[in-house]
Amino acid sequence: MTATSTSTTSTTTTITNLLVANRGEIARRVFRTCRALGIATTAVHSDPDADAPHVREADAAVRLPGAAPADTYLRGDLIVRAALDAGADAVHPGYGFLSEDAGFAQAVLDAGLTWVGPPPAAIAAMGSKTAAKRLMAQAGVPVLDALTDPTEADLPVLVKAAAGGGGRGMRVVRSLADLPGELAAARSEAAKAFGSDEVFCERYLPTGRHVEVQLMADAHGTVWAVGDRDCSLQRRHQKVIEEAPAPGIPDAVRSALHAAAVAAARAIGYAGAGTAEFLLAEDGRFHFLEMNTRLQVEHPVTEAVTGLDLVALQLAVAEGEKLPSEPPPTDGCAIEARLYAEDPAQDHRPATGTLHRFELTLPHAEFDGRGLRLDAGVESGSTITPHYDAMLAKVIAWAPTRSAAARRLADAVARTRLHGPATNRESLVRALRHPAFLAGRLHTGFLAEHAADLTAPDDKGAARAALAAALADAAERRTPLPSGWRNLPSQPQVKRYRMADGGELAVRYRVARDGLRADDHPETALVEHTPERVTLRHGTIRRTYRVARYGADVFVETPDGTTALTIVPRLPDPTARTEPGALLAPMPGTVIRVVAAVGDSVTAGQPLLFLEAMKMEHRVTAPADGVLVELRADPGRQVELGTLLAVVKPAHEPEA
Template sequence: MLTSVLVANRGEIARRIFRTARSLGLSTVAVHSTADAAMPFVGEADAAVQLPGNAPADTYLRGELVIEAALKAGADAVHPGYGFLSENAGFAQAVIDAGLTWIGPPVDAISSMGSKIEAKKLMAAAGVPVLAELTPAEVSVDDLPVLVKASAGGGGRGMRVVSRLADLPGEIEAASAEALSAFGDGTVFCERYLAAGRHIEVQIMADQHGTIWAVGERECSIQRRHQKVVEEAPSPLVERIPSMRAELFDAARKAAAAIGYVGAGTVEFLADEGGAFYFLEMNTRLQVEHPVTEETTGLDLVELQFAVATGAHLPPKPPPTVGHAIEVRLYAEDPAQDWQPQTGVVRRFALSGKKLAPGGENVPESGAGRWPRMRVDSGVEDGSEVSPYYDAMLAKVIVWAPDRTSAARRLSAELTRATIHGVQTNRDLLVWVLRHPAFLAGETDTAFFEKHGVGVAVGAEVLRASALAAALADAAGRVGPVRVPAGWRNVPSQPQRNAYRVGDVTVAIEYRLTRDGLVVDGNMALVDSAPERVVLEVDGVRRAFHVGTYDGLVCVDSSLGSVALTPVERFTDPSQQVSPGSLLAPMPGTVIRVGVQVGDEVKQGQPLLWLEAMKMEHTISAPADGVLSELRVEAGQQVEVGAVLAVVGEEA
């Protein structure tokens, strides 16, 4: 009988597993890096053990330290979550050798699927459809485009799309280096690339007595950088093609049976619009997107993992799928800047106007038995810091409803009303996707963003109204309880002036407060103002703007959207100025490659340096034609956000 479980993971998945463990009467143990010491998952565990250091290679990927922590804390089981060591057969064996229960599949099954190259051979022999593997040396022009993939891992790391044969050697080298850094194995292979395929996966649950469930399928086609952004169950494509579900389930069960699978796993397929599908990989662990399956079946997949690991029998058949569930991954990132991850402190994080219960769980307003249901699996709360060392996902927001359209409508509305201050997120992009006609029509292939762009630009009028609200809230705060904004003059002279920056855009505001009220150029009138809430009439429509003010940041939420404003100081600190042509680090990270030397002529857009941060590789390119006059970093060097990496001067 299990009594205590250590979760060898962090963030939202650690909280998710703790939630089920507590419901089963198990005590919980967390491991954490130095950077994660104050994160919510650590505080929610009954016991916690620090793994000194910050980088994953020094902490969460150190299997021997994790097992030592489990033994020290008195745990008798280890749950790996997803990522990190979850698909490491050596770690699973070491857990078992230490006398602990491994909450995962058999070691041999992990080994069988650990190499994508060998996995595809096994699946082909079992009768599962596969895409032919291509060795880099045999790729020809007729095979293009091809996808270069890491053999040992997933999550978009070590993956490159190659459309020109001349680019193949360089992309293979880059993919191999990224795979080696992420998974400790630089092996890569190529396969035919379906630019507009559908990513369909089947949830598997199998016990130790030969019962294999195909619990339901999910569609995860909307992706960026080969990483999933929106997931749903059931799949719109499979719903449209009547015979496809039975064929998918049969192939998934064959895949599981071929390797003697036990526990929760996912068989992933790439499908075309006609319903033909091909095996991609099998994930021998819980998936990030497992909540949509739970919401449509009523199952707790983590509870089943514990049950199967201790020898329980599954019923002959899984429960049926009911209704529709959609999950979105809320990331700290800037979609308009090539999905650049963001770091910083989450000042406020709330959905439906309330802070979330520990571990996320269903938002209180959902109510038992009501629909649509909303669930939030979150790794952060007010005051949490998003560090550069780990994935930038803040939370998963999931809505279930009787039909797909209702689920999309409720989820987009909840995201619109959410209060997320302190770091930039992809929230507006997610709302745009959920309301896009192509998404609502079920046209959700992997080329969604290539086809439709990234519709996240904030209109000039929204920026201007939000900036005015920020200025008036600031003025109201300086006056106190009188509720008359600062700047009022009996005999007005100069207008009040405020300026804010949003990305590369500066919004300047001028206004007067007179006996007749607010005087501002344009179509806005003041109804009421207070330090945290300003009501404006915009084009004859009254709207409330909720203002959150923090050190160097003002966040404004309204029905028009959410805007994060950086106040522009009237006088610039000379110490903060940098030379023209300076390349600044967009985030903290590690310089992994330098492609130029001082004195080299460079062209605008030419890649000069490569940074690794937050599980991604980022290219730093030349801002203009010129000559590299300074190079201040070298490969392997850690840099902070805003650090000057190099300077491009004018051509001689």
């Protein structure tokens, strides 16, 4: 049976044209299944997405005027009208945006369209985490109680938004003194992301595991627990690496998890694809966290180990088909890594700009054709904007064993040609190769616990990459004799590069009759160099570097990974200077909250204002103790990267 998502009745219908009320990789993912099933496709798009891959791949596309999600992908009325105008007869919500909005689901049905999702009543039942906890407790599903008045004995606690997920509106609080401020911040972020400022507190288990069960149900009473996944590797409560099945869980605990998930679905009359999420403690006890009434970002790992097409199942259920009595068994292991446009060297700050090159080599798949898979919302030439989520793509690997899947995925991610804004690619590779990960020692604090290992700069590798970049540049500018070539000893050529963490590298070299002479690489010999390829011999080891340059940005690749460098001009730009204490916008975004005023005495690290970019809030803090003497940040103001936001005058600076 080819399948698909949820349905609200058992009435048989036929979907001929499907509108996906979403963007990026999930829209492309749904369209891929539609093409296989012979279903026409309709896309919607904001103005920044007018030429996005998902728009070009659809049979028809409808513009949603504007850029911000609130004006476009969150406008259910515009999306329903788009479906009717384009002749679509069904709507798939994807995930995020309106995918868990019961009102939107009902509006789709009221317009006479088929809703590829759960019944609106089921969405509403799970729409508030606090109400869902009460409902699940009544159904006998273990839950973590919400804390109405946390005490010292409850610390640490987790503040959570009641109406959404994805890490938005979530804060870990370790001191009661910090609780009021974190509650206010969580309410603000939740209101902007989900339209509700309801938040609550629950106990935070720093070494707990995030384990979830994939559900699929039809309108005829069949409910599947389609295996489980471990999604414990998270940063800021956003999933980074997921896998199926969850490793190291005793059979009895796994069976109990599946049974609890099925009970949760039956308690609300669920139909379609959904996920029950649990927090698994070290002692084997587990607690219900929430049910996501939609397809999950990490659904490909379940597809890889079961052979199912979950989107096809969603469509089949929406058309009124009946599921077989049991799901297929799982086979092997699949792991997914999420590539984000963010800068690990700058506390994972979101990154924007042009993605010059994005190429993942997919070799001839082995093991029944399930070797590697790429689900991407971008391609070479795409522009990464601050309006939407920072996730670029997901890379998924399947293998008969977990260790083989991790090795295959790490190699694929490391070899990906990725030239453009900073990404988390290198930290993903290190996490997948980390001994603790390979040993299955997983918990939600894993990435924070091993942050030093995952983000430490590779100084030796960067220095070699800079030398290769300098030699590639010399080859590009060569005349009959290469740049830097000297018949007699002379002063070395000097080129300077800035690394991702802001540090600089100076490369000093000479190319003479007897070969390369590099001051910091005495044992390095030049084998060959062209503008795109440099081969060096380091002692007895020969390495080849691929070099690509886009203006001042240079990307140097080896099989071990890619080093991003920026050429430092020989003469600095006098207009680029900023006065001491100036705070510049670290990214394009919108000022959403100002928490200080001109004349305030501030301390280093104190938040002054908050920017919203890529659907997350980001603090802008005082660089040192001092006085806030200038503030150019009004709530609602949109700023570009490098815009002057504030000036803090050091406390010790004398008056002029």
